[in-house]
Amino acid sequence: MKSQALTPKKELAVLRSAARLQERAATLCSRGRCDEARESASRALALLDEHFGEQHASVAELLDTLASIEEVAERRDLAKKHYLRALRVLEKTPQDRDTARVKVQVLRHLGSLLTSMGEYGDAEPRLRAALELAEHELDARDTERAVCRNDLAVLYKFTGKFTEASRLYRRALALARTTFVDGDPALATIYHNLGGLEHARGRYRVAEPFARRSVELRERLLGPNHPDVAADVAAHAAILDGLERYAESEPMYLRALAVFEKAFGADHYEVGMNLGNLAAVYHATGRAELAERTYLRSLAIKRKRLGPRHPDVAVTLNNLAFLHRSEGRPRRAVPLYRRACAIFERALGRAHPSTLVCRANLAELLSALERGSAKNGRVRRARKR
Numbered sequence: 050m051k052s053q054a055l056t057p058k059k060e061l062a063v064l065r066s067a068a069r070l071q072e073r074a075a076t077l078c079s080r081g082r083c084d085e086a087r088e089s090a091s092r093a094l095a096l097l098d099e100h101f102g103e104q105h106a107s108v109a110e111l112l113d114t115l116a117s118i119e120e121v122a123e124r125r126d127l128a129k130k131h132y133l134r135a136l137r138v139l140e141k142t143p144q145d146r147d148t149a150r151v152k153v154q155v156l157r158h159l160g161s162l163l164t165s166m167g168e169y170g171d172a173e174p175r176l177r178a179a180l181e182l183a184e185h186e187l188d189a190r191d192t193e194r195a196v197c198r199n200d201l202a203v204l205y206k207f208t209g210k211f212t213e214a215s216r217l218y219r220r221a222l223a224l225a226r227t228t229f230v231d232g233d234p235a236l237a238t239i240y241h242n243l244g245g246l247e248h249a250r251g252r253y254r255v256a257e258p259f260a261r262r263s264v265e266l267r268e269r270l271l272g273p274n275h276p277d278v279a280a281d282v283a284a285h286a287a288i289l290d291g292l293e294r295y296a297e298s299e300p301m302y303l304r305a306l307a308v309f310e311k312a313f314g315a316d317h318y319e320v321g322m323n324l325g326n327l328a329a330v331y332h333a334t335g336r337a338e339l340a341e342r343t344y345l346r347s348l349a350i351k352r353k354r355l356g357p358r359h360p361d362v363a364v365t366l367n368n369l370a371f372l373h374r375s376e377g378r379p380r381r382a383v384p385l386y387r388r389a390c391a392i393f394e395r396a397l398g399r400a401h402p403s404t405l406v407c408r409a410n411l412a413e414l415l416s417a418l419e420r421g422s423a424k425n426g427r428v429r430r431a432r433k434r
Contacts, residue, residue: 063100064107067093071114081276081312083122090115106148109135113155116162123318123354125166132159149186153179153193157200164204167359167396176201192235195224199239206246207360209401218243234277237266241281244288253291260285276319279308283323295330302327321350325365332368337376344369360403363392367407370414379414386411 070093077086094111101108116131135155142148160175180197187193202217218239225236240263247256264281271278286301302323309319328343348365355361370385390411393404 060100063096067096067107067111070096071111074114074118078118078121081121083118086118087115087122090118103138104141106139106142106151109138109142109151109155112138113151113158117158120162120165125162128162129159129166132162146186146188149182150191150193153183153187153197156182157193157197161200161203164200164207167355167361169204169208169396172204173201176204190228192225192228192233195221195228195239196235198224199235199242202246203242206242206249208397209403211246211250214246218246234267234270237263237270237281240266241284245284248284248288248291251291253288256288257285257292260288274308276308276312279305279312280319283319283326287326290326290330290333293333295334299327299330299334302330316350316353318350318354321347321354322361324350325368328372329368332372332375337372340372341369344372358392358395360393360396363389363396363403363407366392367410371410374414379418382414383411383418386414 070089074086074090074093077083077089090111094108094115097105097108097111112131112135116128116135119125119128119131132155136152136159139148139152139155156175156179160172160179163169163172163175176197180194180201183191183194183197198217198221202214202221205211205214205217222236222239222243225233225239229236240259244256244258244260244263247253247259260281264278264285267275267281268278282301283305286298286305289295289298289301306320306323306327309317309323313319324343324347328340328347331337331340331343344365348362348369351359351362351365366385366389370382370389373379373382373385386407390404390407393401393407397404
């Protein structure tokens, strides 16, 4: 609660103190020191709460920073609460261009968080609102206009709206090339996502140059051992898998895995995602036992971090089912396919490509089992004659 009216000099001193704490929190978070970052951001928020209550845009900015720290720490539900509180603060704050920019960022960050949580229906209106506000209230050269398109395109990629995603990504890239300063990491992110979109469409040769460019840009900015660079490397490796260039992709996954484990720990979501991709390489190169162990570890991490009904969990279930079937264990594959199909359908709908592929896999397997049962029945009857 706001305690008393502040003189302009006192207000400026409070804002500067909070800004220093906020900057320290952001630096600590970028180094993976989330507990220290949270403490610093919480101190800054308490300072602002004491003097301004919920009637200052700086409070919303601080909540946005605190939410981003919780995202890195994989405490997504708490991050969501901070973002929603930030939006409530902004509703009480006098509106100007600076406030509008903060609101765009909070809406965009919340929408992206909801996307990562698989809450696609709630994510879309947040991301669309962010883009609409950016286009109406921000300068034509403001970088948020490109980033908003990028984040909405990410959602559309996950929900199978590839045409809309491609249009948004390419518009974002065109804007980024004219509005971002040289070396802005957001440009690398757009290249990363363009590669990811083409990968999802199965257009691996189109995807590969985008992915390679994202690695080159970000590695030049951040060095070879930064987690964001590792994420680019892992995405590039996944595209090389589509081209069956496993001898190149495997060491890239191992490189990314080492960075993720050092930065985040052994059971972070990025570790689980990377393990799932690495398991597919092991399977494709004839190491089925190692592939199964790696899939199971990936599955355990994803379930822990995302919950049992997230589409990423279904991806690993589907891939593990395929492994069992290809190794002559079809009956172990059936319940995995069934569970994966149920998750995809619930999260993405019946018409999504992932749902359709998974259902086709299950139908094909059940048909093969039925044919096998019928054949065995005929053999048994023939032997009795």
